[in-house]
Amino acid sequence: MKIAALGIDVGSTTIKMVAVNSVGEMVWNHLEQVDPRVEKQVDSFLEKLRNEIKSLEGIPLVATGYGRNLVQQAVKNITEITCHTRGVYHQLGHGGTLIDIGGQDSKVVVIGAEGQVLDFAMNDKCAAGTGRFLENSAARMHIPVVEMGFVALSATEEVTISSTCTVFAESEIISMLAQGIEVEPILMGLHRSLVKRVTAMVRSVGLAPPLLLSGGVVKNPAIRKVIEDETKEKVFIPEHPQLMGAYGAALFALGIK
Amino acid sequence: MGMTASLKYYWNVKVTGQPFLYWQRRQAERYPRIPSRWRMDILSPPLRIGARTKELISRHYLEGRYASGHRPVAWVTSGGPVEILQALGFYVLYPENHGALCGVRGAVVELSGMAENAGYSTDICSYARTDIGSVLSGKTPVGHLPKPDLLLACTNICQTVLYWYRVLARHFEVPLILIDTPFVYTKVSDHALGYVKKQLENSISISEQVAGCRLDYRHLKQIIRLSKDATELWQEIISRGRHQPAPISVFDQFIHMAPIVEMRGKKETVYFYAELLRELDENIAKGKGAVRNERKRLLWDNLPIWYRLRYLAEYLGEHGICVVSSTYTNAWGELASLMNSEKPLESIARTYISPILNQGTKYKLDTMKRMVKEFQLDGVILHSDRSCKPYSIGQIDQRNKLIQEFGIPALLLEADHDDPRAYADEQVASRLASFVEMLDD
Ligand code: SF4
Numbered sequence: 001m002k003i004a005a006l007g008i009d010v011g012s013t014t015i016k017m018v019a020v021n022s023v024g025e026m027v028w029n030h031l032e033q034v035d036p037r038v039e040k041q042v043d044s045f046l047e048k049l050r051n052e053i054k055s056l057e058g059i060p061l062v063a064t065g066y067g068r069n070l071v072q073q074a075v076k077n078i079t080e081i082t083c084h085t086r087g088v089y090h091q092l093g094h095g096g097t098l099i100d101i102g103g104q105d106s107k108v109v110v111i112g113a114e115g116q117v118l119d120f121a122m123n124d125k126c127a128a129g130t131g132r133f134l135e136n137s138a139a140r141m142h143i144p145v146v147e148m149g150f151v152a153l154s155a156t157e158e159v160t161i162s163s164t165c166t167v168f169a170e171s172e173i174i175s176m177l178a179q180g181i182e183v184e185p186i187l188m189g190l191h192r193s194l195v196k197r198v199t200a201m202v203r204s205v206g207l208a209p210p211l212l213l214s215g216g217v218v219k220n221p222a223i224r225k226v227i228e229d230e231t232k233e234k235v236f237i238p239e240h241p242q243l244m245g246a247y248g249a250a251l252f253a254l255g256i257k
Numbered sequence: 258m259g260m261t262a263s264l265k266y267y268w269n270v271k272v273t274g275q276p277f278l279y280w281q282r283r284q285a286e287r288y289p290r291i292p293s294r295w296r297m298d299i300l301s302p303p304l305r306i307g308a309r310t311k312e313l314i315s316r317h318y319l320e321g322r323y324a325s326g327h328r329p330v331a332w333v334t335s336g337g338p339v340e341i342l343q344a345l346g347f348y349v350l351y352p353e354n355h356g357a358l359c360g361v362r363g364a365v366v367e368l369s370g371m372a373e374n375a376g377y378s379t380d381i382c383s384y385a386r387t388d389i390g391s392v393l394s395g396k397t398p399v400g401h402l403p404k405p406d407l408l409l410a411c412t413n414i415c416q417t418v419l420y421w422y423r424v425l426a427r428h429f430e431v432p433l434i435l436i437d438t439p440f441v442y443t444k445v446s447d448h449a450l451g452y453v454k455k456q457l458e459n460s461i462s463i464s465e466q467v468a469g470c471r472l473d474y475r476h477l478k479q480i481i482r483l484s485k486d487a488t489e490l491w492q493e494i495i496s497r498g499r500h501q502p503a504p505i506s507v508f509d510q511f512i513h514m515a516p517i518v519e520m521r522g523k524k525e526t527v528y529f530y531a532e533l534l535r536e537l538d539e540n541i542a543k544g545k546g547a548v549r550n551e552r553k554r555l556l557w558d559n560l561p562i563w564y565r566l567r568y569l570a571e572y573l574g575e576h577g578i579c580v581v582s583s584t585y586t587n588a589w590g591e592l593a594s595l596m597n598s599e600k601p602l603e604s605i606a607r608t609y610i611s612p613i614l615n616q617g618t619k620y621k622l623d624t625m626k627r628m629v630k631e632f633q634l635d636g637v638i639l640h641s642d643r644s645c646k647p648y649s650i651g652q653i654d655q656r657n658k659l660i661q662e663f664g665i666p667a668l669l670l671e672a673d674h675d676d677p678r679a680y681a682d683e684q685v686a687s688r689l690a691s692f693v694e695m696l697d698d
Binding site: 066078079080081082105116117119120121122124125204205206 | 653657660666669671679681683684687688690691694695698
């Protein structure tokens with residue numbers, strides 16, 4: 001394994017590292033829940049990598065994400081908007097409107113034909129349009145996060161969750177469960193509620209097709225389906241949707257577009 | 258008005274206070290000191306006029322401190338037609354300006370919290386909450402605010418002021434003059450003007466009663482002329498932002514706009530702005546910009562974020578970005594041409610019906626478009642102000658229209674002008690950083 005550059009994305013929930021070779025192919029990656037002691041965690045990541053390739057001497061590391069300033073080992077910090085854009089563009093080879101649903105932060109980025117950021121929007125100071133919205137609700141219903149999407153897709157009906165606020169949605173769920181409503185339709189309703197928040201953000205910047213999707217929540221199949229449903233657009237997902245920020249950072253470290 | 262109060266006023270204001278403030282200012286001018294935290298590597302040294310701004314504002318609040326009993330006191334909204342009150346000798350206090358000062362001094366959370374504890378919702382404008390909190394607790398970073406004898410609210414900025422001033426009127430048990438300015442959708446109609454003028458006429462007798470004297474129209478005309486001159490100078494000052502590099506950033510404008518808001522109609526204000534203009538022209542001649550290495554130029558829409566002025570100025574300055582114009586500071590200059598001392602009441606009516614917040618959203622969009630061209634701007638920051646709904650409405654469309662028409666990036670930044678609890682440092686930082694990267698792309 002020949003490594004030419006590294007990228008790290010310190011998000012609010014997970015921390016990811018990606019290594020690329022000299023032509024920008026992803027050759028290694030690692031993902032963990034984020035630890036408050038970021039610097040130590042980055043050291044342990046580097047240690048893991050060193051076990052595989054001996055020396056990391058002279059390999060540049062670029063950091064992105066909320067915690068990017070905490071990464072002392074990085075040669076440069078770049079925001080997640082710019083890094084996600086570069087990662088997705090490089091992997092898919094075209095622009096479009098990127099939706100990235102993260103743990104606490106969701107964003108919509110309009111990527112131009114040359115891979116430049118044309119416009120972006122982020123959720124406001126509220127977790128309603130983010131992965132946290134679903135996580136909280138899943139926890140309320142004692143359903144593991146990883147199964148949530150599958151359970152939702154098995155629903156034959158759907159209920160409307162009217163609250164857009166995570167906290168209010170929880171009490172709405174409790175009262176629905178108390179009324180004897182099944183979890184599947186509730187879960188489907190929750191997915192729709194989340195997606196509606198996100199598509200409102202898409203509208204605020206204007207949708208320039210194709211629609212691209214990345215972020216941790218993408219592993220959930222219901223999200224993709226509901227987004228396609230709501231936007232009537234086909235959704236494209238890069239191969240490693242959760243790693244796009246770190247990948248873009250690595251490409252920056254390498255100096256490729 | 259009372260004899261003892263007047264003696265106290267003369268002694269504390271005229272004999273000791275003002276000469277002291279004057280001396281302090283002269284000292285500061287003679288031995289200018291740059292604040293130790295000033296980022297000289299990215300920003301030019303503070304404007305010389307700063308010493309005078311400080312003197313003017315301190316003097317204003319000093320006068321206020323001893324005004325009760327000596328002069329009639331009126332509390333008015335920022336867009337209130339004050340010329341009549343000035344002509345009647347009122348000491349005029351602007352709770353919004355006081356609110357801004359509380360924002361800069363970091364006193365808003367405490368004061369607003371007091372209003373919230375009394376039952377006022379956090380959804381109400383933070384200026385109103387800060388003021389009501391200050392009234393209820395008697396606390397203010399300026400020492401003491403004089404109790405009003407009269408209140409004047411004008412709806413040309415928002416409807417919030419109507420309810421806010423009713424609260425004040427009930428609390429202080431003093432008369433409230435309400436000037437209702439019909440919204441201007443496309444153009445000012447004659448009947449709307451007539452309606453405002455009638456209200457102004459009616460307000461005169463109440464104001465005269467409270468002041469205990471008759472309105473002298475000659476004096477009123479003089480005050481309108483002074484207002485107009487100061488406003489014209491202010492307009493010139495902000496237009497200097499067209500120069501590259503700009504000699505003044507909007508962050509400086511925000512600080513130095515206090516006199517045009519709360520000291521219109523005074524001689525000192527005219528001298529003050531004439532002096533500021535001279536300083537800017539000197540700096541232009543020397544090629545000195547507010548941001549040392551100006552590479553990009555932006556527009557700011559909406560009120561400032563008072564408690565983060567320095568952070569924003571430095572963060573953007575560090576990237577060679579100067580925010581050179583704003584719809585907010587422009588609002589205090591663009592009305593100059595409507596002021597006409599020969600037709601006092603008509604012109605007051607016309608001036609005060611025309612502020613940006615009393616006009617349709619297209620008017621603001623057109624203003625921004627004009628600014629993007631005139632000031633040769635590279636981008637726009639639209640502060641979506643949680644408090645100020647009338648200013649923030651339509652911003653998403655305005656943003657999109659600017660992007661479409663000029664192909665420049667525009668950022669919607671969510672915050673509140675006065676309440677830091679509605680501001681998320683990390684989120685703002687990450688949006689700004691992405692925006693800066695976009696500007697550079
Ligand atoms: S709502 Fe806006 S216009 Fe009204 S007082 Fe507050 S800041 Fe001023």
